[in-house]
Amino acid sequence: MRWSVLTDNLDILLQGLLVTLQVSVLAWLLAVAIGVVVALLRVTRSRAARFLGTAYVEFVRNVPLLVLIFFLFFALPDIGITLSGFWAGVIGLGVYTGAFIGEVLRSGILGVPRGQLEAALSSGLTYLQAMRLVILPQAIRTTIPPLGNQTINLIKNSSLTAAVSVFDILGTANLIGSRTFAFTPVYIGAAMLYLVLTIPAAIGVNAVERRLRIGYR
Amino acid sequence: MAIIEFVGVNKWFDKLHVLRDVDLSIERGEVVVVIGPSGSGKSTLIRCVNRLETVQDGQVIVDGQHVEDPRTDIRRVRQEVGMVFQQFNLYPHKTVMQNITMAPIRVKKMPRAEAEKRAHELLERVGIGEKHDAYPGQLSGGQQQRVAIARALAMSPKILLFDEPTSALDPEMIKEVLDVMKDLAHTGITMVVVTHEMGFAREVANRVIFMDAGRIIEVGSPEHFFQAPEQDRTKLFLSKIL
Ligand SMILES: Nc1ncnc2c1ncn2[C@@H]1O[C@H](COP(=O)(O)OP(=O)(O)O)[C@@H](O)[C@H]1O
Ligand SMILES: [Mg+2]
Numbered sequence: 001m002r003w004s005v006l007t008d009n010l011d012i013l014l015q016g017l018l019v020t021l022q023v024s025v026l027a028w029l030l031a032v033a034i035g036v037v038v039a040l041l042r043v044t045r046s047r048a049a050r051f052l053g054t055a056y057v058e059f060v061r062n063v064p065l066l067v068l069i070f071f072l073f074f075a076l077p078d079i080g081i082t083l084s085g086f087w088a089g090v091i092g093l094g095v096y097t098g099a100f101i102g103e104v105l106r107s108g109i110l111g112v113p114r115g116q117l118e119a120a121l122s123s124g125l126t127y128l129q130a131m132r133l134v135i136l137p138q139a140i141r142t143t144i145p146p147l148g149n150q151t152i153n154l155i156k157n158s159s160l161t162a163a164v165s166v167f168d169i170l171g172t173a174n175l176i177g178s179r180t181f182a183f184t185p186v187y188i189g190a191a192m193l194y195l196v197l198t199i200p201a202a203i204g205v206n207a208v209e210r211r212l213r214i215g216y217r
Numbered sequence: 218m219a220i221i222e223f224v225g226v227n228k229w230f231d232k233l234h235v236l237r238d239v240d241l242s243i244e245r246g247e248v249v250v251v252i253g254p255s256g257s258g259k260s261t262l263i264r265c266v267n268r269l270e271t272v273q274d275g276q277v278i279v280d281g282q283h284v285e286d287p288r289t290d291i292r293r294v295r296q297e298v299g300m301v302f303q304q305f306n307l308y309p310h311k312t313v314m315q316n317i318t319m320a321p322i323r324v325k326k327m328p329r330a331e332a333e334k335r336a337h338e339l340l341e342r343v344g345i346g347e348k349h350d351a352y353p354g355q356l357s358g359g360q361q362q363r364v365a366i367a368r369a370l371a372m373s374p375k376i377l378l379f380d381e382p383t384s385a386l387d388p389e390m391i392k393e394v395l396d397v398m399k400d401l402a403h404t405g406i407t408m409v410v411v412t413h414e415m416g417f418a419r420e421v422a423n424r425v426i427f428m429d430a431g432r433i434i435e436v437g438s439p440e441h442f443f444q445a446p447e448q449d450r451t452k453l454f455l456s457k458i459l
Contacts, residue, residue, distance in 0.1 A: 113304070113306075115302055115304050115306035116306060116308065118269055118300075118302070118306065119300070119302065119306035119307075119308070120308075121269070121295065122267050122269060122295055122298070122299075122300040123295065123299075123319070123320035123324065123368070123369075123372060124292050124295045124296040124320055124324040124325075124372060125319075125320060125323060125324060126292065129323055133319060133323070134308055137310050138308075138309065138310055141310065
């Protein structure tokens with residue numbers, strides 16, 4: 001085996017790592033924004049809002065992520081919207097993971113005792129203020145571990161962007177592999193690079209969880 | 218003019234009729250104690266004052282504003298009505314200071330420095346001046362409830378509602394909370410207190426209301442209830458709690 005392919009191509013592999021990181025961070029921000037909106041839709045009194053939130057979650061969760069990304073990349077040009085592989089990947093991942101994060105946040109919100117909302121509302125806060133200042137900060141604390149899992153899933157799922165010509169970790173590995181046929185070292189190397197991202201993410205989640213617990217009950 | 222008025226109020230939870238033809242008028246500055254068996258509708262009654270519960274029939278008028286009218290801006294009413302809960306409901310992720318200043322800063326747009334100065338005064342008043350940087354989880358139940366009272370007072374409400382404020386407390390902490398409430402009773406604020414602490418009622422209540430099965434059965438002075446309750450249901454209830 002020619003392990004030297006890894007060192008010979010270290011610069012483009014690190015470039016791939018950077019792309020994976022960029023896709024993941026942008027998609028994560030989008031997913032959290034969507035997740036918050038979906039979770040709020042699903043806990044309000046309005047039946048229409050709950051329906052909308054539920055429909056979104058059920059639709060997105062039950063469609064393969066790769067289909068979403070292909071749709072954004074190949075089908076949207078039909079209606080005049082052309083996305084690069086990078087942005088089709090970011091949006092697809094964000095839309096997809098947003099549904100899962102929405103579910104996680106929803107159960108977190110439902111886990112906050114009812115009296116918290118009542119105290120906040122009775123003090124004169126608006127519903128949105130009560131959510132933002134009182135309910136969501138508490139909901140997020142209990143949902144840090146599942147949110148961490150979703151984040152790690154997102155990083156791993158970002159490899160699907162390789163299918164729309166993004167040179168992320170996997171895309172770069174595919175390229176090197178097809179040029180050198182040194183598949184074993186290349187894909188082991190790719191796996192290592194994913195671990196470089198996911199293991200610190202897991203450690204980070206634990207640290208955040210511990211820090212947020214301080215001073216809290 | 219009355220500051221709280223219930224006129225022919227009925228409320229149902231689905232098929233359960235929890236408030237039945239309630240008429241009640243509470244004057245400015247009055248201290249009213251509400252007693253009655255569990256499930257008789259006491260919590261529901263006071264929660265209708267700030268629309269934590271909506272009524273299906275009748276009128277609830279708070280300082281001239283029709284709470285039952287969906288067009289009424291309930292947040293204006295809520296700014297005048299402080300509420301203290303059995304389970305305290307302090308925000309566990311916020312310090313004592315942040316618990317108290319949140320509504321003045323966010324709702325009244327009070328400058329932070331002013332809100333904090335006032336919070337310090339209120340904490341002194343409820344006897345826990347030094348605890349402003351603590352989190353609720355670091356305080357005893359009695360201390361938490363006193364912070365909750367300070368938080369309710371921070372909006373300078375005209376009315377304070379208490380829903381069994383000492384029921385979740387260990388016996389040795391009940392007195393410290395009742396003492397704070399007794400001090401408040403002498404300040405001219407209107408108080409509606411659901412409690413079975415009859416000593417508190419005897420000392421500071423202007424009127425006691427006895428509820429059973431969603432109805433107001435008997436209204437009178439504390440002396441009336443101690444010496445000569447009229448209704449059999451009242452006598453039976455008092456014989457159990459006294
Ligand atoms: N949110 C609710 N949904 C359905 N039933 C309720 C709800 N809240 C209270 N009830 C019922 O209404 C009745 C009155 O309750 P409540 O006002 O809490 O009584 P109390 O405070 O006197 O114990 C009880 O039978 C209670 O079970
Ligand atoms: Mg009750």
